[in-house]
Amino acid sequence: MVDRWRLSGVFICTLFLVSVAVLPGNRMAAQTSQPDAAQIPIAFVKAERNRPLPISRLNIVPEDAGLRGAELAVKDNNTTGRFTNQHFSLSYYELPKSGDAAALIDRIVQDSIGLVLVSANAETLLALSDAARGKPVLIFNLDAQETSLRQEDCRANILHITPSRAMLTDALAQFLVLKKWTRWFLISGVNPNDKAYTDSIRNSAKKFGARIVEEKLYAEASTTTRTDTGYAQVQKQLAAFTQISAEYDVIIVADESEIFGPYVPYRSWSPRPVAGTSGAVAMSWHPAHEQWGATQMQNRFFELAGRVMGPLDFHGWLAARAIGEAATRSNSGEFAAIRDYLLGPDFGVAAFKGQKVSIRSWNHQMRQPIAIATTEIPVSWSPQPGFLHQRAEVDTLGIDEPESKCELH
Amino acid sequence: MPFSKIRAALLAGVIGLVPVASAQSYQAYISNEKDNTVSVIDLDTLEVVRTYPVGQRPRGITMTKDGQFVLLCASDDDAVQVIDAKTDKIVKTLPSGPDPELFVLHPSGNPLYIANEDDNLVTVVDIERDKIVAEIPVGVEPEGMAISPDGRIMVNTSETTNMAHFIDTETHEIVANVLVDSRPRYAEFTSDGKQLWVTSEIGGSVSVIDPARHEIIKKIGFQIPGVQPEAIQPVGVRISKDRQYAYVALGPANRVAVVDAGTLEVEKYLLVGQRVWQLAFTPDEKYLISTNGNSNDVSIIDVAAQEVIKSIQVGRLPWGVTVSPK
Numbered sequence: 001m002v003d004r005w006r007l008s009g010v011f012i013c014t015l016f017l018v019s020v021a022v023l024p025g026n027r028m029a030a031q032t033s034q035p036d037a038a039q040i041p042i043a044f045v046k047a048e049r050n051r052p053l054p055i056s057r058l059n060i061v062p063e064d065a066g067l068r069g070a071e072l073a074v075k076d077n078n079t080t081g082r083f084t085n086q087h088f089s090l091s092y093y094e095l096p097k098s099g100d101a102a103a104l105i106d107r108i109v110q111d112s113i114g115l116v117l118v119s120a121n122a123e124t125l126l127a128l129s130d131a132a133r134g135k136p137v138l139i140f141n142l143d144a145q146e147t148s149l150r151q152e153d154c155r156a157n158i159l160h161i162t163p164s165r166a167m168l169t170d171a172l173a174q175f176l177v178l179k180k181w182t183r184w185f186l187i188s189g190v191n192p193n194d195k196a197y198t199d200s201i202r203n204s205a206k207k208f209g210a211r212i213v214e215e216k217l218y219a220e221a222s223t224t225t226r227t228d229t230g231y232a233q234v235q236k237q238l239a240a241f242t243q244i245s246a247e248y249d250v251i252i253v254a255d256e257s258e259i260f261g262p263y264v265p266y267r268s269w270s271p272r273p274v275a276g277t278s279g280a281v282a283m284s285w286h287p288a289h290e291q292w293g294a295t296q297m298q299n300r301f302f303e304l305a306g307r308v309m310g311p312l313d314f315h316g317w318l319a320a321r322a323i324g325e326a327a328t329r330s331n332s333g334e335f336a337a338i339r340d341y342l343l344g345p346d347f348g349v350a351a352f353k354g355q356k357v358s359i360r361s362w363n364h365q366m367r368q369p370i371a372i373a374t375t376e377i378p379v380s381w382s383p384q385p386g387f388l389h390q391r392a393e394v395d396t397l398g399i400d401e402p403e404s405k406c407e408l409h
Numbered sequence: 410m411p412f413s414k415i416r417a418a419l420l421a422g423v424i425g426l427v428p429v430a431s432a433q434s435y436q437a438y439i440s441n442e443k444d445n446t447v448s449v450i451d452l453d454t455l456e457v458v459r460t461y462p463v464g465q466r467p468r469g470i471t472m473t474k475d476g477q478f479v480l481l482c483a484s485d486d487d488a489v490q491v492i493d494a495k496t497d498k499i500v501k502t503l504p505s506g507p508d509p510e511l512f513v514l515h516p517s518g519n520p521l522y523i524a525n526e527d528d529n530l531v532t533v534v535d536i537e538r539d540k541i542v543a544e545i546p547v548g549v550e551p552e553g554m555a556i557s558p559d560g561r562i563m564v565n566t567s568e569t570t571n572m573a574h575f576i577d578t579e580t581h582e583i584v585a586n587v588l589v590d591s592r593p594r595y596a597e598f599t600s601d602g603k604q605l606w607v608t609s610e611i612g613g614s615v616s617v618i619d620p621a622r623h624e625i626i627k628k629i630g631f632q633i634p635g636v637q638p639e640a641i642q643p644v645g646v647r648i649s650k651d652r653q654y655a656y657v658a659l660g661p662a663n664r665v666a667v668v669d670a671g672t673l674e675v676e677k678y679l680l681v682g683q684r685v686w687q688l689a690f691t692p693d694e695k696y697l698i699s700t701n702g703n704s705n706d707v708s709i710i711d712v713a714a715q716e717v718i719k720s721i722q723v724g725r726l727p728w729g730v731t732v733s734p735k
Contacts, residue, residue, distance in 0.1 A: 076549045079529055080570040083548065083586040293568065293592075296508075296526050296550050321569075328571070328588065350569065350591040350611040354661075355639035393637055 037087040038333025040077075042320055043113045044070050045104065045128070047095040047120035054258040058375065061312065066119045066142050067092060068305040069316030075304070077324030086327055090320070095120070101127035109135050114335035117319045119312065122146040122153075129155040138339045140319035143312060147200060150363040150399050154406035159342065160365045161315045161322075165200040167398035168282040171370035171382035172275055173204035174396070175282075178384045181249035181273070182210040185242070187264065189255040190219050197254040197277065208387070213246040218260050238267035252276040279374070282382070285314030286373040291381075294352035318351055318366070325349040354381070355394070363406040367394045434735040435691045437698050438479050438494075439707055440467035441724025447481065447492070448723040450698075452691060452732070455709055455719050461497040464490050469511040470729040473536075474518035479731065480536075482509040482523070489523065489534070494733050504541050506532035511595075513554040513563065515578065522563050524551040531565050533581065543581045547574045555596035555605060562620060566593035566607055573607050573616075575623060585623040589616040594643070595687075599670070600650045608643035608657060615643050615657055617673055627673045629657075636662050645687035649694055649712070656697055656710075658685040665699055665708075667715055679717055681708035689730040700727040 044067050054060060062068075070090055077088040091113060095104050105128060108116060114136045118125055122144040129139055139158045141149065147166040149158070163171075176182065184205060188198040198215075205212055218241070242251065242264070251268055253276040255261035261278035273279060287308035290298065301309040301317075309317075322342060327333060330341040341347055343364070348356035357368040371378040383393040389400075399406075436458070437450040445467060449459040464483025471480050472494070479492040482505070489503040489512065506525040509532075513522050520542055523532045531551055533543040548570025555564040556578070563576045566589070573596060575585040590612020597606050604626070605618040615629040631641045642660030648670055649655070657666040664678040665685060682701025689698050690712070697710040701720075707727055709719045 076569055079549045080567075080572070083570070083572060083574075083583075293526075293550065299508075299527050325571075348591065348611075350571075355642075356591055356611045356613075392639065394639070 034085055034087070037081065037085045038327075040086055040088045040323065040327055040333045040338070041111070041113045041115070042070070042074065042088060042090050042323060043093060043108050043111070043116045044090055044316070045093045045095060045108075045116060045118045045120065047099070047118070047124040047128075048097050049121050049124070050097075052257050052259070055260075055262045056258070059258060059262075061310070062307060064305070065310060065312040066117070066316035069301070069309065069313035069318075070117055070320040071316075072301055072304050072313075073317045073320030073324060076300075076321060077327070080324060080328060084328055084331070086333055088320070088324060088327075095124065095128075102131035104128070105131040105135065105137065109137065114138060115323050115338065116140065117142055117316060119143045119316075122149055125149070125158070126153065126155070129158050132157055136335050138335075138342070140322075142315040142319060146196065147399065150365050151405040154363050154408060156364075156408040158364060159319075159359065160363070161319045162311075163284050163368065163370060164365060164398050165197060166203065167365075167370060169197070169200040169204040170207065170397045172280070172282040172372060173201075173208040173210055174382045174384040174387050175280070175372045175380050176250060176275060177208045177210055178386070183246075183248045184210055184212045184250055184252045185244060185246065185248040185272070186212050186215045186252045186254065187218050187242075188215065189257060189259050189261075190217060191257045191259070193256040194254045197256055201252055201254060201276065212252075213248050214244050216241070216244075218255070220260070234263050235267055238263055239269050242268040242270070244269075248272065250275055251279075253278045275372075280372050280379055281374075282370050282372055283311050284368065284370060285309065285311045286371050286378045288377045289352070289371060289373075291378075292352050292354040297352050318349075318357070321351070322347075322349050322366075360395070360399075360401070362401045362404040362408075363399060364408065365398060367392070367397070369394060370397060433691075433693050433695075435693075435732050436735050437689065437691075437707070437730055437732050438470055438472075439700060439723045439727045440470045440481060440729045441726060442466055442468055442702070442728040443726035444724035446724045447479070447497075448727070449497070450707070450721060450723070451735070452696060452709075453735075455721060457721060457723060459497060460724060463492070463499070464488060468728045469509065470731045471512065471514060472731050472733045474514065474516075476733045479733075480512070480514070480521065482512060484508050484510055489521065491536070501539065503534050503536060503539055504532075505534065506530055506541070506544065511552055511554050513556045515556060516558060516560040522554055522556065522565075524554050524565055526550050526552060526568075529567070531563075531576070545576060545581050545583070547576075547583070548572050548586075553594055553596040553607065555598050557598050557620065558600060558602045564596045564598075564605060564607075564620075566596050568592045568594065568610075571609075571612075573605065573618065575620065587616070587618055587623050587625065589618075589625070590614045590628070595645050597646050597648060599648050599652050601652065604648075604652075606646050606648060606655060608646050610642045610644055610660065613638060613641045613643065615646065615668075629668060629673055629675065631657075631659060631662075631666055631675060631678075633659075633662055633664060633678055636664075644685070645699075647688045647690055647697060649690070654712075654715075656688055658688050658699055660684055660686065661703075663701075665697075665710065677715065679708075679710060679715065681710075681717055682706045682720060686727070687729045689732050691732050692734070698730050698732070700730050702726045702728065 326341040348358040435452040465485035469482035548567025550568035553566035590609035592611040645658040655668040683703035
C-alpha cells in the first residue's frame, strides 16, 4: 500500500510546509506557529495523467504546476494568520494513473484533512468526489474545464476554481464580437477534448451573435517541426489546408492537445488572425498579467518558484487563498465553518482581476473575469463592455442560473 | 440648487479665472505613473505650468511639512525622491525598501513611513539623516498609510490580509488589527484623530473606525444608478478639517462620492474623469483635486459648491496629487 501514494513525497512536502511559516521580506526564517493557533490543514492532490508533448516547449506544464501556487497562498495566509492566530499547512499527495481514488480519500481523511485541492482530469475528479461523499471533504477543482461538471455531472462537494470551457469560449466570443470579427472559420482536432471545445465554441457563437462560416477537421498528427527543415512542409500544408472559398474574419482553432494549433498563425492562406486554443487564447491567468496589483503576485510567485506563474498555479493560489479568506472572515479554523462560509452568500475574495471573485450558488463555479491573451501579454479581459446582465456582468460568461442543469446534493 | 451654493459657485468661478496674487496661492503636483513625470498645476490659473522627468513609475507623492520639497515614490527605482518644489531639481534620493507605493510623513515632519508592497513591510525612514530607522512586518501587500494627528499611531492597510494595522510610532509594534473589506487601499484620520477612514477597493466600501477602541463604527456602501456594483471601487479619501464632508474617489465608477462626515451618509456623486484614484485638498480647502488615471487628466472640484469646475490634461496615468503654497 505504502508506495501507492508515493509517501516519501508526501512527507517531504508536509514537513517542509508545516514547519516553516515565513516571515515577510528578506528576513525569511523558520517560525513555528503560536501553540494555541487554530490549525488549518490543506491537501494538494496531483493525479498523474498522460499529457501529450506540446508542439511548443513553452507550453510544457511544469511538474509542480498548481502546487507552487497553493504554497504561495499558504504563505500569504500564514502572514495574515499571525494576526488572527490561525496556521495553515499544505500536504502533498500523488495519485498514480492506476491509483485508487477511494483509498486516497480515506488516507486524507485519516490525516484529518477536509480541504482538498485537486489537479486531475474530469474522470479522476469525479472518482475522488464520489469517494468523498458523506465525508467531511470539500474538493477544489483546479484543472478540469469540462462544462458537464458544472451541469449534469455537478457535485455538491466540488468547488470549481478553474473556469469551465463555456466560460473560456464565451469570453473569447465576446471579445471577437466586440471587434466585429464575427465570421469564423473553425478548424478542429480529433481528440475528445477538441470536440468538447468545438461544441463550446458553437454555443458561444450562437449566444453572442457570431457565425461559423466553415468547419474543417484537422486529422493529421504531425511532429514535423522537430525534424530538420520540417517547417517547410508545415508551411505548405497549412496554406493548402486553410484555402477555403468562404469569406471569414478569423480562424478559430480547437486543438486542446496541441497537435497542430500553434502551426496555424502566420501559415494560413489568407492573412487572418487566429484565436481559440492558439493565437488569442482565453485563460484565467497569464504570466505577464500586471493589472490590478498583479505585479506583486507575479513577483511573489517568481521569488518562490523560480519560474513564471501559469493558470494552474493561479488556481492553486486562488483555492488556498479562498480558504484563508473564509477562515479569516468566519474567524474559525473548523472545516465546517470554512466550507459553509465559502459556499455561503457573503464569500468573495480579491484575486487581482479588478473585481471580487465569488462562487455561483447554482453550480459552485467561481465567477471571474477571463483574459484574452497572446503568448506575450493579455490583449483584453472579458466580460466586455456592452454585454449586460441583470445581476453581474461576469455572469454573462459560462452557465448562468436559468440554464443550469446542476442539482447539488 | 440653494442660493448660497450658486453664489459660492459663481464666486469660485470668478476667483478661478482671475489670477489673484494673494498669500493663498497654491500649486498642485501630479505624479504621472506611465510617463515618469510630474505635472505642476498653477491653482490660480488652473493650468499646467511645468512638467519634469522623475524616476520610474511615480506613484505616492506628498510635501515636506515646510512646503519646500516634494517627496515622491519612484516605485520601479525602489526609491523615494526628494524634489525641490521651486527648482524641480531632484536634490536627493532616500532609501525606501523595495517597490514603495504610498507613504505618510510624521506630523512633526520626520520620519517618513513607507509601505513596501512586495515585502510585507513598512519601512521607517529618517528623512534628514537619509537612513532606514526600522522595518515593521505587516500583512500581505501593505498599501494605505495614515498617521494620527498627535503622531502616536501609524496605520497601514494590507491589501491581501485585508486589515488596518495600528502601529505604535514609539515602539514600532503592532498594537491592534482591524479586519475590513477586500483590498484596503487607503487610510485617513479625521483632523481630530477620532475617526480613521479606510477604503476597500474590491469590497466597494469605506470602513469608519474608532481608533481608540479599534472597532468599526460604520461601513459606508455606495450605489450609483446605471453603474454596476463591481465598478464601484473606493480608493483615495479626504475629509475636511471641520469634519463636515468626506470625499471618496470611486475608481472605475468615475465619480467622487460626497459623504456627510457627521451622519456617515452619502450625499451625492460628482462625475470626474476615468478611474479616479487619489485626492488632495488645497490647504484652504477651496479646491479638491482628483487624479483620473484612464483619462489622463485631473478634475478640479470646487469644495463649497460641490461641483467639478474644470478638467486639466496632465501626463499619462496620473496617480497621486499633493499641493503646496506657490
